[in-house]
Amino acid sequence: MSASTSTPHLPAYAAILRHAVLLVTGALVLIPFVWMVSLSVKPPGEIFRAHFSLWPSQFYGVENYTKALTEAPLLRYMGNGLIVCTLILGLQIIVCAPCAYALAKLRFAGRDLLHGLVLIGLLLPHQVLSLPLFILCYQLGILNTYAALVFPYVVSPFGIFLFRQFFKAIPDDVVHAARLDGLSELAIIWRIMVPMALPAVIAFSIFSVVGHWNDLFWPLIAVRDQSLMPPPLGIMAFKNEEAGNDYGPLMAASTLVVLPLVIAFLAAQKWFVEGLAKGAVK
Amino acid sequence: MSGPLALSSASDERSTTRSDRTSPTPAASSARRRVLKEALAAWTLAGPAVFFLFVLFFVPMIGVFIIALTDWQFGARSLSFVGLANFREVFADHGFRTSLFNTVIYVLIVVPGTLVLGLLTALLIESGNSCRSFYRAIHFLPFMATLTAMAIAWEALLHPTIGLVNQTLAAIGLPTANWLRDDKTALSVLAVIDIWQNLGYAMVLFLAGLKSIPQDLYDAADVDGADLWLDRLCTVTLPMLGPVSMFVVIVVALRAFESFDTVKVLTQGGPGHASEMLLYTLYRESFEYLHTGYGAAVAVVFLAIVVTLTLIQARLMDRKVHYQ
Amino acid sequence: MAACSFQSITKSFGPTPVLRGVSLSIADGEFLTLLGPSGCGKSTLLRILAGLEVQDAGSVSIGERAVDGLRPKRRDVAMVFQSYALYPHMTVASNVALPLRMRRLSAFQRFPLLGRLLPGTARTAAEIDVEVTRTCKSLGIGHLLDRKPGQLSGGQRQRVAVGRAMVRHPAVFLMDEPLSNLDAKLRVQMRAEIKELHQRLGVTFIYVTHDQAEAMTLSDRVAVMLEGELLQVAPPQVIYADPDDRRVAEFIGSPKINMFDGVVREHGLIDVAGSTLAIEVDALAGAPLTLGIRPEAFHLADHGGPGALTGSVRMVEHIGSDLFVHLDLAGVDHPLVARLLAERAPHIAPGQDLHLRVFPDRVLLFTRDGRRLRRRVESGRASVTPIRELAR
Ligand SMILES: Nc1ncnc2c1ncn2[C@@H]1O[C@H](COP(=O)(O)OP(=O)(O)OP(=O)(O)O)[C@@H](O)[C@H]1O
Ligand SMILES: [Mg+2]
Numbered sequence: 001m002s003a004s005t006s007t008p009h010l011p012a013y014a015a016i017l018r019h020a021v022l023l024v025t026g027a028l029v030l031i032p033f034v035w036m037v038s039l040s041v042k043p044p045g046e047i048f049r050a051h052f053s054l055w056p057s058q059f060y061g062v063e064n065y066t067k068a069l070t071e072a073p074l075l076r077y078m079g080n081g082l083i084v085c086t087l088i089l090g091l092q093i094i095v096c097a098p099c100a101y102a103l104a105k106l107r108f109a110g111r112d113l114l115h116g117l118v119l120i121g122l123l124l125p126h127q128v129l130s131l132p133l134f135i136l137c138y139q140l141g142i143l144n145t146y147a148a149l150v151f152p153y154v155v156s157p158f159g160i161f162l163f164r165q166f167f168k169a170i171p172d173d174v175v176h177a178a179r180l181d182g183l184s185e186l187a188i189i190w191r192i193m194v195p196m197a198l199p200a201v202i203a204f205s206i207f208s209v210v211g212h213w214n215d216l217f218w219p220l221i222a223v224r225d226q227s228l229m230p231p232p233l234g235i236m237a238f239k240n241e242e243a244g245n246d247y248g249p250l251m252a253a254s255t256l257v258v259l260p261l262v263i264a265f266l267a268a269q270k271w272f273v274e275g276l277a278k279g280a281v282k
Numbered sequence: 283m284s285g286p287l288a289l290s291s292a293s294d295e296r297s298t299t300r301s302d303r304t305s306p307t308p309a310a311s312s313a314r315r316r317v318l319k320e321a322l323a324a325w326t327l328a329g330p331a332v333f334f335l336f337v338l339f340f341v342p343m344i345g346v347f348i349i350a351l352t353d354w355q356f357g358a359r360s361l362s363f364v365g366l367a368n369f370r371e372v373f374a375d376h377g378f379r380t381s382l383f384n385t386v387i388y389v390l391i392v393v394p395g396t397l398v399l400g401l402l403t404a405l406l407i408e409s410g411n412s413c414r415s416f417y418r419a420i421h422f423l424p425f426m427a428t429l430t431a432m433a434i435a436w437e438a439l440l441h442p443t444i445g446l447v448n449q450t451l452a453a454i455g456l457p458t459a460n461w462l463r464d465d466k467t468a469l470s471v472l473a474v475i476d477i478w479q480n481l482g483y484a485m486v487l488f489l490a491g492l493k494s495i496p497q498d499l500y501d502a503a504d505v506d507g508a509d510l511w512l513d514r515l516c517t518v519t520l521p522m523l524g525p526v527s528m529f530v531v532i533v534v535a536l537r538a539f540e541s542f543d544t545v546k547v548l549t550q551g552g553p554g555h556a557s558e559m560l561l562y563t564l565y566r567e568s569f570e571y572l573h574t575g576y577g578a579a580v581a582v583v584f585l586a587i588v589v590t591l592t593l594i595q596a597r598l599m600d601r602k603v604h605y606q
Numbered sequence: 607m608a609a610c611s612f613q614s615i616t617k618s619f620g621p622t623p624v625l626r627g628v629s630l631s632i633a634d635g636e637f638l639t640l641l642g643p644s645g646c647g648k649s650t651l652l653r654i655l656a657g658l659e660v661q662d663a664g665s666v667s668i669g670e671r672a673v674d675g676l677r678p679k680r681r682d683v684a685m686v687f688q689s690y691a692l693y694p695h696m697t698v699a700s701n702v703a704l705p706l707r708m709r710r711l712s713a714f715q716r717f718p719l720l721g722r723l724l725p726g727t728a729r730t731a732a733e734i735d736v737e738v739t740r741t742c743k744s745l746g747i748g749h750l751l752d753r754k755p756g757q758l759s760g761g762q763r764q765r766v767a768v769g770r771a772m773v774r775h776p777a778v779f780l781m782d783e784p785l786s787n788l789d790a791k792l793r794v795q796m797r798a799e800i801k802e803l804h805q806r807l808g809v810t811f812i813y814v815t816h817d818q819a820e821a822m823t824l825s826d827r828v829a830v831m832l833e834g835e836l837l838q839v840a841p842p843q844v845i846y847a848d849p850d851d852r853r854v855a856e857f858i859g860s861p862k863i864n865m866f867d868g869v870v871r872e873h874g875l876i877d878v879a880g881s882t883l884a885i886e887v888d889a890l891a892g893a894p895l896t897l898g899i900r901p902e903a904f905h906l907a908d909h910g911g912p913g914a915l916t917g918s919v920r921m922v923e924h925i926g927s928d929l930f931v932h933l934d935l936a937g938v939d940h941p942l943v944a945r946l947l948a949e950r951a952p953h954i955a956p957g958q959d960l961h962l963r964v965f966p967d968r969v970l971l972f973t974r975d976g977r978r979l980r981r982r983v984e985s986g987r988a989s990v991t992p993i994r995e996l997a998r
Contacts, residue, residue: 018409019410026420029420029478032439035435035439098330099327108321117332118335124343124589127564127581127584130569130581131349131568132341132343134568136337213428214428216546217565232428232430233430247438258431262427265419265423269415269422273418273422273486277483499691499693501656501687502685504658505656505705506704506770508704509677513713521694521695
């Protein structure tokens with residue numbers, strides 16, 4: 001028993017109180033999830049009965065989930081989400097890492113200016129730019145395609161910012177040694193810097209994927225075709241079609257949309273918390 | 283790629299003229315060639331990012347300002363400057379004023395709520411050793427979950443007849459409400475959902491802040507006699523969390539300002555304008571009513587608020603270690 | 607003011623034992639230093655006395671009182687931390703005032719904001735202010751009362767930390783490496799100030815350090831600790847000249863003591879490093895032992911032969927008054943280091959052969975497992991060279 005490490009050893013009553021309070025707040029926080037899952041396995045009759053139980057007397061999950069997957073192209077939505085997130089993340093890393101490397105490790109006229117531009121970019125909320133971006137996509141003729149969903153996010157000021165920070169922490173000698181070994185600048189970036197800054201890459205990936213998987217605003221503007229919709233937009237469309245009354249399948253669909261990130265989060269909690277906490281500067 | 287190329291040749295020119303004035307010994311010229319080569323490499327590497335930064339950030343930003351100052355409409359072939367007419371229209375509009383007012387109220391509910399609940403959960407979690415990551419995971423879960431989907435779950439929860447909330451209230455004899463359709467409750471309910479979503483985020487930031495408080499300070503407080511819970515809290519914990527708290531306030535305020543998904547999915551700004559907020563106004567005017575100039579003016583106002591908040595945040599970040 | 611004592615304290619962190627049965631008594635008003643290498647458990651022992659850590663077994667008393675299980679606040683000890691642990695958001699005055707506020711104001715009076723409105727708070731606070739100002743003035747930081755710790759130099763912070771410890775007149779003063787964050791010059795200065803403070807206050811000081819110079823200059827007694835055990839507790843001179851244990855001898859002194867394995871040839875003679883030294887020892891012929899010879903226990907000899915150690919000079923270091931000669935001896939794997947007076951050894955160059963003799967009564971004998979072998983009363987055979995003249 002250690003008297004005062006960073007956490008004092010609580011007396012028994014305080015420890016119990018701590019657990020009690022946290023379990024209650026935790027339960028409150030979880031209610032929407034529980035309710036969602038619970039409705040997703042209930043038949044309509046039970047949902048509209050005016051008294052509630054968590055678990056249905058008649059398990060209706062199969063029907064609801066089947067309906068969610070067949071009446072709405074839910075798998076298609078999730079596939080879209082996957083494609084869009086992957087494309088965005090890949091392009092962001094390809095575009096941002098070299099720029100971050102130049103900012104961190106090369107000396108050139110205009111470096112401070114460029115860094116300033118990145119910081120200004122960091123400050124601009126994307127929604128403000130939606131109108132001109134919409135016009136731009138229209139001019140390029142890419143509205144209502146995957147390209148429209150991906151294009152505005154090709155460069156991420158936050159990515160440049162984060163990578164630059166990590167690259168700066170890598171000693172210059174590593175770069176010099178690599179040059180002496182005959183590596184080109186691009187090879188230094190992809191073979192040395194990015195692997196060494198892997199924590200930053202992971203943090204950024206989580207930040208980016210979570211952000212774009214969950215984004216509703218831009219897809220709402222950029223695509224109309226159901227076949228292109230990412231999950232949030234898709235599920236909103238599903239809700240509007242069903243007039244919001246067929247709760248079972250709607251909740252099943254919501255559950256399926258939320259599930260991938262929740263599973264990933266539970267599997268790699270530490271990484272998620274870290275990656276998203278870093279995003280606080282964004 | 284015209285952007286970076288033009289820039290790199292400009293820097294070439296500059297260094298050439300500068301070196302002409304100095305003595306061009308062979309060593310100096312080879313050093314100059316190396317500098318040039320490095321600059322060229324740098325601009326080539328940064329080129330794509332610079333290009334897209336301009337195309338996707340700076341040109342659109344200028345575009346927003348221009349549109350806000352003109353009478354341009356989608357599809358129109360011509361435009362003329364109308365000065366601040368759009369802004370005058372925006373500020374004269376009762377709908378916009380309501381929206382701005384609602385947003386401020388909303389932020390004023392969400393920020394303290396998130397801050398206090400996030401801090402309390404962080405303090406509770408950190409006050410013991412067991413189940414830390416379990417509790418952290420639970421409270422953080424809403425932050426990651428797709429808000430659009432969770433909004434639908436909340437709608438079911440808040441359903442006037444079959445929702446859990448009203449059923450529970452009725453069961454214990456409290457008055458029920460049609461939460462999302464009542465102009466007295468709609469905005470607050472959205473704020474509660476926002477708090478629910480962000481409290482885990484605030485908690486995580488506070489947990490990081492708590493971790494960085496040196497153990498020595500608690501030891502010193504013990505020896506000095508500040509060993510009761512409240513004394514420790516006031517002597518060490520809260521003062522040391524000061525900088526983090528300011529940071530959390532700004533971050534949460536920014537997120538609250540940018541709330542959109544719940545409005546769109548749950549209330550569409552209604553009933554009436556009761557839950558209409560800035561970003562939703564921006565969206566609706568720009569893309570549903572195609573009220574382009576008006577939308578752009580709203581965007582400028584929105585940008586001004588967000589930039590102000592972010593600059594405050596940047597100042598705070600600079601002084602994050604201001605005790606030292 | 608109070609004496610303190612530890613009785614058979616043990617403590618483990620997880621499976622690793624950190625303290626293995628430490629017993630120690632400290633007299634009232636004594637300056638005791640806990641000296642030992644990093645990680646040997648010094649801080650842990652100190653923290654157990656302060657009540658910041660709980661021992662697994664054994665008991666601690668301060669004065670006549672067993673304090674096991676008492677909170678730090680109730681033990682009447684004050685502590686200066688290595689990092690100073692000043693509250694960064696409070697001014698110097700509030701830092702120093704805190705221990706008094708915590709003791710003299712009730713929990714209600716301390717309540718944020720509202721407490722100030724309660725009767726008596728203002729008067730007590732004013733009294734505290736007076737004492738704080740007096741304490742700070744006596745430490746020469748009276749002009750810094752309104753500064754925050756972040757705006758102070760290292761030495762000033764150190765003084766604030768001392769002030770915070772001093773202000774409530776504790777029975778025991780605990781200091782955990784209080785000087786280790788200062789630069790060398792300031793360290794020497796603050797060392798003198800701490801010594802003076804001890805003399806002025808006259809209370810018990812327990813001081814933790816891994817710096818021998820601090821231990822030697824400050825303490826009444828030094829407790830040498832190694833791997834969670836106390837090896838010897840004695841005044842500094844005794845620790846240096848008459849160590850109980852090989853490890854103590856090796857830890858104290860710089861350059862390190864020379865250790866040679868030897869074998870007793872017959873009564874009064876020991877074979878060591880290819881030579882035979884005349885040293886009294888209570889051991890049978892053939893007994894293996896280890897000789898510890900401090901660098902300054904050597905003196906130059908004109909010629910080799912019995913009683914002298916001969917080797918070739920590897921390196922010479924001049925430090926002004928003295929010089930350190932590193933000598934390779936035949937059959938010994940580590941060089942011998944001797945400290946010679948510069949004026950008596952004018953021309954020594956690497957490569958040259960050198961003969962050294964030893965003052966026999968300054969040779970420390972150990973069994974091979976490290977226990978000290980003490981000779982009986984010094985015999986008349988001891989060298990006639992005036993030892994005092996050579997000893998520093
Ligand atoms: N809270 C703790 N948890 C686990 N191990 C600890 C803890 N505190 C100390 N130790 C271990 O106990 C041993 C003794 O630590 P202690 O701090 O007492 O050493 P020390 O003699 O003060 O060293 P130093 O001179 O470096 O301060 C070390 O090996 C350390 O790693
Ligand atoms: Mg220590």
